[in-house]
Amino acid sequence: MRCLGALLAAGRSTRFGAGDKLLAPWRGRPLVGWAAEALAASGCDEVIAVISAPEVGAVLPDGCTLHRIAPGLPMSASFKLALRIARDRQADGLLLCLGDMPNIDAGLLRRLRSLPGSGACLAAGRRMPPAYIAAGDFDRALDVEDGDHGARAIIAALPETRLIRIDEDAAHDVDRPSDLTRPA
Numbered sequence: 485m486r487c488l489g490a491l492l493a494a495g496r497s498t499r500f501g502a503g504d505k506l507l508a509p510w511r512g513r514p515l516v517g518w519a520a521e522a523l524a525a526s527g528c529d530e531v532i533a534v535i536s537a538p539e540v541g542a543v544l545p546d547g548c549t550l551h552r553i554a555p556g557l558p559m560s561a562s563f564k565l566a567l568r569i570a571r572d573r574q575a576d577g578l579l580l581c582l583g584d585m586p587n588i589d590a591g592l593l594r595r596l597r598s599l600p601g602s603g604a605c606l607a608a609g610r611r612m613p614p615a616y617i618a619a620g621d622f623d624r625a626l627d628v629e630d631g632d633h634g635a636r637a638i639i640a641a642l643p644e645t646r647l648i649r650i651d652e653d654a655a656h657d658v659d660r661p662s663d664l665t666r667p668a
Contacts (some may be wrong), residue, residue: 487597488575489528490566491520491544492634493583494536494553505658506540506583514543515658518586521545526593528579532569534562540583563634564626571622577602578617580635584658588614595648603646604639607655611639611647 493506493516500508506516524531524545533548535541536555544550551569553561563580570578579597581588596603596616604615615635617625628637658664 486576487528487579488570488573489523489526489531489579491523491533491581491583492559492562492566493540494534494557494562495559500660504537504540507543508664510586510664515586516540516583517543519581519583519588520548522588522590522593523581524548525590526579526597532566534565558630559634560628560630567617567622567626576619580617581614582657585656587654587656592648592650592654599646601646602638602642603648604642605650606647607650607652612655615639
């Protein structure tokens with residue numbers, strides 16, 4: 485397998501308040517659907533979604549293989565599960581996308597996949613997902629400590645040449661209900 489795409493959609497949404505933010509409406513449909521569709525259109529050989537709520541899985545596009553983890557686990561649990569699946573399937577790389585980033589598009593995800601190794605995004609000086617983890621970095625990525633930070637250590641170690649600059653609109657993620665009112 486060349487590339488496994490993974491949608492990380494099992495977060496705790498602690499800053500969002502009541503309800504699952506991934507199911508909150510964004511431009512007329514569930515928030516998580518936007519990132520899922522971009523990932524599905526990015527050209528990965530297979531797309532998986534790491535979820536904790538069956539309701540989230542129910543709104544994802546057809547063809548997305550669901551992998552469920554227990555609710556309340558930190559982001560590192562989703563990240564490490566996706567890495568293990570990619571390693572077990574002998575993927576050349578893992579393309580990671582977060583379910584709460586609705587303005588990410590397939591073109592950006594294809595650019596990440598075309599980098600000569602692991603890569604990520606840069607917006608307003610912040611290194612961030614989406615990210616591409618090359619197979620040679622899987623074991624190092626699996627060694628990150630547990631917690632609510634996923635690929636942060638891998639992304640922090642990337643050289644500038646492996647970062648794709650994106651604008652603040654593309655980098656928009658939803659953490660609080662007020663983030664849903666941001667213009668599209």
